[in-house]
Amino acid sequence: MTGAEGGPAPTGRHIRPAAATDRAALYDICVRTGASGSDATGLYRYPDLLGDVFVGPYLELEPEVSFVVDGQAGLEGYVLGAVDTAEFDRRCEGEWWPAKRRQYAAVAAPPESRDSWLLRWIQAPPTTPEFVADYPSHLHIDLLPSLQGGGWGRRLIDTLCAALETRGSHGVHLGVGADNANAIGFYRHVGFVEIRADGATLWMGRSFA
Secondary structure, eight states, X not given: OXXXXXXXXXXXXXXXXXXXXXXXXXXXXXXXXXXXXBOOTTSOSSTHXXXXXXXXXXXXXXXXXXXXXXXXXXXXXXXXXXXXXHHHHHHHHHHTHHHHHHHTTTOOOOTTSHHHHHHHHXXXXXXXXXXXXTOOEEEEEEEOGGGTTTTHHHHHXXXXXXXXXXXXXXXXXXXXXXXXXXXXXXXXXXXXXXXXXXXXXXXXXEEOO
C-alpha cells in the first residue's frame, strides 16, 4: 500500500469510478506496488495471484466504491473499497473464492513463498475482524511512483470515504505493514488512527464524523 499527499492536481489526470475493463491495468499496478509499495515484479511465480486477492473481488462485487486515477499515461493508481466488510466477505465466499480455488487447485508453490501465502489466503481467507463494528468498511490503495507526491493518495481516500459515507458507512479500516513507516505516517496524516497491531500487520481506521 502506498500514499501521496500535497500539491496541485497535474493536468490530464482525474479520478473516475473503476470499470471491469480496468482489470489488467489494476492487476499490473498491484504487482508493481506489491512489495510494501515497491515493485514486486519477479517475486511471484504466479503474479495474477496478487490481483485475484486484492483487486478482482472489488471490481466484481463493489465497483461502485472503487476508483482509479486516469490520465494521459493510463492508469497510475487506485483505491478499492467494500462498504460492509462482513457482507463482502460472505459474498466473496459464495461468488469469488470458489472459482479461484478451482483455478489454482493444481498449483504448487514452496511453503514459505509469497505465492504460497496467497494460495493459503484463497483457500482460507482471513475471518472478518471484530472491529468492523466501529469501522465496517475497508479499503486497499496503491499508487505507482509516477503518481506519488502530488496529493493523489489523499484525493483517492477522500473520494472513497465520501462514497462509503453516502452508502451508510460510519468508518473504514485498512491493514498496512507494521514496518512501513512512510505509509503509516501518510495514513495518520489523512485521518486514520491505530486500531491494533497483529503480527506484521498494523490495522488502522478512520471514522466518518
